[in-house]
Amino acid sequence: MIIFQYSRAVNVADAVRQMAATPDAKFVAGGTNLVDLMKMEVERPAKLIDVTRLPLDKVEEIAGGGLRIGALVRNSDLAYHTVVERRYPMLSSALLAGASQQLRNMASVGGNLLQRTRCAYFYDIATPCNKRKSGAGCSAMGGLNRMNAILGTSEACIAVHPSDMCVALAVLEAKVHVSGPRGEREIPFADFHRLPGDTPQRETNLGAGELITSVELPARGFDTHYTYLKIRDRLSYAFALVSVAVGLEFNDGTIREARFALGGVAHKPWRRAEAEAALRGKPASETAFAEAADLALRNAQGFGHNDFKIGLARRTIIRALSQAAHGTPQSQSNKKIA
Amino acid sequence: MSLSPNAGAQPGAVNGASNSVSLTLMVNGKRYELALDPRSTLLDVLRERLDLTGTKKGCDQGQCGACTVLIDGRRVVSCLTLAVMMDGASIITIEGLAKDGILHPLQQAFIDHDAFQCGYCTPGQICSAVGLITEGKAKTPEQIRELMSGNICRCGAYTNIVAAIQQAMGRS
Numbered sequence: 001m002i003i004f005q006y007s008r009a010v011n012v013a014d015a016v017r018q019m020a021a022t023p024d025a026k027f028v029a030g031g032t033n034l035v036d037l038m039k040m041e042v043e044r045p046a047k048l049i050d051v052t053r054l055p056l057d058k059v060e061e062i063a064g065g066g067l068r069i070g071a072l073v074r075n076s077d078l079a080y081h082t083v084v085e086r087r088y089p090m091l092s093s094a095l096l097a098g099a100s101q102q103l104r105n106m107a108s109v110g111g112n113l114l115q116r117t118r119c120a121y122f123y124d125i126a127t128p129c130n131k132r133k134s135g136a137g138c139s140a141m142g143g144l145n146r147m148n149a150i151l152g153t154s155e156a157c158i159a160v161h162p163s164d165m166c167v168a169l170a171v172l173e174a175k176v177h178v179s180g181p182r183g184e185r186e187i188p189f190a191d192f193h194r195l196p197g198d199t200p201q202r203e204t205n206l207g208a209g210e211l212i213t214s215v216e217l218p219a220r221g222f223d224t225h226y227t228y229l230k231i232r233d234r235l236s237y238a239f240a241l242v243s244v245a246v247g248l249e250f251n252d253g254t255i256r257e258a259r260f261a262l263g264g265v266a267h268k269p270w271r272r273a274e275a276e277a278a279l280r281g282k283p284a285s286e287t288a289f290a291e292a293a294d295l296a297l298r299n300a301q302g303f304g305h306n307d308f309k310i311g312l313a314r315r316t317i318i319r320a321l322s323q324a325a326h327g328t329p330q331s332q333s334n335k336k337i338a
Numbered sequence: 339m340s341l342s343p344n345a346g347a348q349p350g351a352v353n354g355a356s357n358s359v360s361l362t363l364m365v366n367g368k369r370y371e372l373a374l375d376p377r378s379t380l381l382d383v384l385r386e387r388l389d390l391t392g393t394k395k396g397c398d399q400g401q402c403g404a405c406t407v408l409i410d411g412r413r414v415v416s417c418l419t420l421a422v423m424m425d426g427a428s429i430i431t432i433e434g435l436a437k438d439g440i441l442h443p444l445q446q447a448f449i450d451h452d453a454f455q456c457g458y459c460t461p462g463q464i465c466s467a468v469g470l471i472t473e474g475k476a477k478t479p480e481q482i483r484e485l486m487s488g489n490i491c492r493c494g495a496y497t498n499i500v501a502a503i504q505q506a507m508g509r510s
Contacts, residue, residue: 006359006376006422028423035379035418036399048376050423076412080475100488101473102466103400105412106419236487333484 001038005047012179012213015051019209020181022047027211029072029108032099033115040123042116042132056110056213059083065219068177071110071212075165076101078109088217089329090226090245094168096332097230100237110212113166113176113192116203117159117267118239119148130156131200146305147239150313151297152266157200158303161193161268167245168228170261170269174217180210193268203267222247222259227323229330229337230263231316236335240264242313244320248279255279255288260321262296265313272296284325286318293317361425365390366434374421381405381416384431392432392461396490403489406462406469407431413469415488432461435468444468447502455493463489467503479504 005022009015019025025047028034037043056070059081067088069078078084079095099107121127121139128136140148140158148158166189174189193204206212225248232238243263249256258279262270275295282288293314300310319337323329330337358373365388374383381398384390384407396404398417405416408430435442444464447453454460466489476482482500491499 001377003357004376005357006420028420031420031423032400032415032418035420039398048420052423076473100403101470101485102403102406102413102415102488103418105469106414236484333478333481 002041002044004038004045006050007047008050008053010053012054012056012211015049015054015211016179016181016209018047018049019211022049023208025049027051029111030074030103030106031111032103032107033111037116037123041125042123051211052108062216067217069109069215069217071214072108074105075099075107075109075112076104079104087221087223088168088172090222090228090247091165091168091172091217093226093228093329093332094164094230094243094245097228097240097243098164109165109215112163113169113212113215114204114206115161115163118162119159120144122159130196131159134199134201141303144305145303147241147264148303148306149266150300150302150306150309151262151270152195152268153301153303154196154198154200156198157196157267159196159200159267160264161203161266162239162264163269164228164230164240164243164263166193167243167261167263167269169215169217170271171245171247171259172217172221173259174215176212177214177216178206178210179213180207182207184213186216190271196267200267220247220257222249222324225250225324225327227320227329228332229316229320229323231312242309242316244313244316245269246320246324248284248321248324250284250325253283255282255284255325258292260292260296260317262313262317265300265309270296272298279321284321286322289318289321289325290314292321359422361422363421363424364426364428366430372421376420376422378421379417380407380409380419380421380424380429383421384416384429390431390433393465394458394461396459396462401490402459402462403466404459404462406466406489408465408469411469411472413466430465430468432465435464442468444471444502444506447505448499450505451498451502452495453498453502454491454495459489459491459493463491463499467499467506470503471507476503476507 026045028048056072058070060068079092127139149160176187228245230243240263246260258276275292363370394404396402400415400418407416476485
């Protein structure tokens, strides 16, 4: 770890001001990802601005029926929050599918959004990586890429976003509230994370010096027909090979609203409007689910070791849609797949 | 690239006084006033500065749970915790669980069930289990296994660890 300066922010304006004064600083909250990357010297901030004492740790129901989640709410507290468990059980389930209880106790909601990829080459500073050094090349392409992306990749990068929580937030169509040198704004969740393109070092559309202050959930929580199904190499405490979050609503046996997103397959939670549209107006059936899966995975491309993810993703989507349709969501403690 | 005042120093170099941070930690009920290099993890401070070597360094990357301690009652991994961020916090380590020479019920349960082999992961397992019982979310063996998944035991004593935790839960 390189030497860095440390300071505490006393309020949001102070945090933003401190960041503007030291552009190569980083905000730190839970530290579960940043401290790890600093030990590897993948991250080399000149200064850490500790935001953990800011008053951003509340979960509040808001006018219009939504929920505002402070950026500093711990992942474990959010997963077990009674309103989240009751109204947004898919989010609770996704949170509990991620990391370990120790890490969930540390990790903040804002930090979860800003997690960096776990691509092994991103972590290994002895190998080229376009995320770490623009133009250096991608070692995963043609390398050990079993965990890497199959959708939305570019020649520069085939890394995946590792979050479980974000896959649920994509389905819930959350909004990310940020505060920065030019004031406050909100970013629709679909626009928050980026595909790698030729700038894989930019993972989000946060502006320079912007701080996430809260995540807002709309009223629609899919509390009846939902699931979060995560497929991984061991039953717990492992990153997803493929995960699927689903929210469905039915009207007289026909699907009225359908949303699903994939984790572990792209540089951001993966949704495709045409795949969801194909489900609307149809009764739940394996044929309809398979058609939606094929649409979601159109143009999926493997890179050798991860070719298996395409077939795995198809089956996982079908199974997850079936779980949601039947009202039998995946349990995150009994891992038998319903 | 702008440089911090200490840029150019090698990682691990002796820290300049200008960069050290003063803070107070309560560890196992005892107050410590410390001046720390901001790079210090809580794990290294416990082991190297406070001589509390019960907390173990396994992977040092948040993947094994051997360094688990309780901060303000919640279980966390101390290897990814920067000590400077914990000013004023109350920390319990494995050394702080026994009271007046009497083992904590979980320590006793681990002995009763032979819930270890080499013992290296045990302090982390026990601190994690203290947190688990406080959280109150695990009722079944499956739930205990799931919520203890952050603690790896390479000897594979999991069956007995789950049994020990069940015994202690029954008593608490």
